[in-house]
Amino acid sequence: NAGVTQTPKFQVLKTGQSMTLQCAQDMNHEYMSWYRQDPGMGLRLIHYSVGAGITDQGEVPNGYNVSRSTTEDFPLRLLSAAPSQTSVYFCASLETNGAVNSPLHFGNGTRLTVT
Amino acid sequence: GENVEQHPSTLSVQEGDSAVIKCTYSDSASNYFPWYKQELGKRPQLIIDIRSNVGEKKDQRIAVTLNKTAKHFSLHITETQPEDSAVYFCAASPNKLIFGAGTRLAVHP
Numbered sequence: 072n073a074g075v076t077q078t079p080k081f082q083v084l085k086t087g088q089s090m091t092l093q094c095a096q097d098m099n100h101e102y103m104s105w106y107r108q109d110p111g112m113g114l115r116l117i118h119y120s121v122g123a124g125i126t127d128q129g130e131v132p133n134g135y136n137v138s139r140s141t142t143e144d145f146p147l148r149l150l151s152a153a154p155s156q157t158s159v160y161f162c163a164s165l166e167t168n169g170a171v172n173s174p175l176h177f178g179n180g181t182r183l184t185v186t
Numbered sequence: 187g188e189n190v191e192q193h194p195s196t197l198s199v200q201e202g203d204s205a206v207i208k209c210t211y212s213d214s215a216s217n218y219f220p221w222y223k224q225e226l227g228k229r230p231q232l233i234i235d236i237r238s239n240v241g242e243k244k245d246q247r248i249a250v251t252l253n254k255t256a257k258h259f260s261l262h263i264t265e266t267q268p269e270d271s272a273v274y275f276c277a278a279s280p281n282k283l284i285f286g287a288g289t290r291l292a293v294h295p
Contacts, residue, residue: 104283175222
């Protein structure tokens with residue numbers, strides 16, 4: 072049971088490039104989410120999904136796209152990278168049981184730098 | 187949408203003292219309130235959580251209290267130890283988890 076797996080661990084992009092951050096979980100969790108963490112800003116929700124085929128915006132969705140074609144995978148796409156997207160990105164999932172009221176399991180994070 | 191405010195942003199205590207971190211939330215529909223600890227370079231880890239049908243929960247040196255009327259909840263750490271030094275985050279969930287900005291706790295020997 073690997074939990075939540077994020078790839079890559081580190082990435083450097085040039086302004087305007089696009090890329091996809093991968094996230095996979097093997098716990099059969101219905102709820103998955105992406106956060107970004109900037110110094111002094113805490114964890115800010117980018118997008119989340121309550122099940123396959125369903126996605127919704129979080130607090131800071133601009134510049135990011137997501138899709139949820141399977142229960143296991145929840146990739147985050149940066150359409151045209153900007154220096155303001157330099158951050159640490161965490162993917163996280165939880166078991167809903169009909170409500171978002173159980174512990175969130177985090178991946179190890181992806182450190183992204185945009186130059 | 188939900189907004190979570192957390193205070194203080196930094197907290198410095200002597201080993202053995204107690205530490206209290208407070209959070210307020212805005213959405214009365216929120217019914218789940220977890221606390222996470224994050225050590226430098228690591229992912230956040232759950233340390234304790236409370237649901238809205240409970241006013242207080244304790245786990246050894248850690249306790250959380252919830253006041254739904256006032257929309258605030260607090261983390262209490264007693265007998266602090268140097269290994270408690272980390273960043274602590276509160277969160278609230280109506281239907282998605284929204285985090286506070288974090289509290290950097292330093293416990294000095």
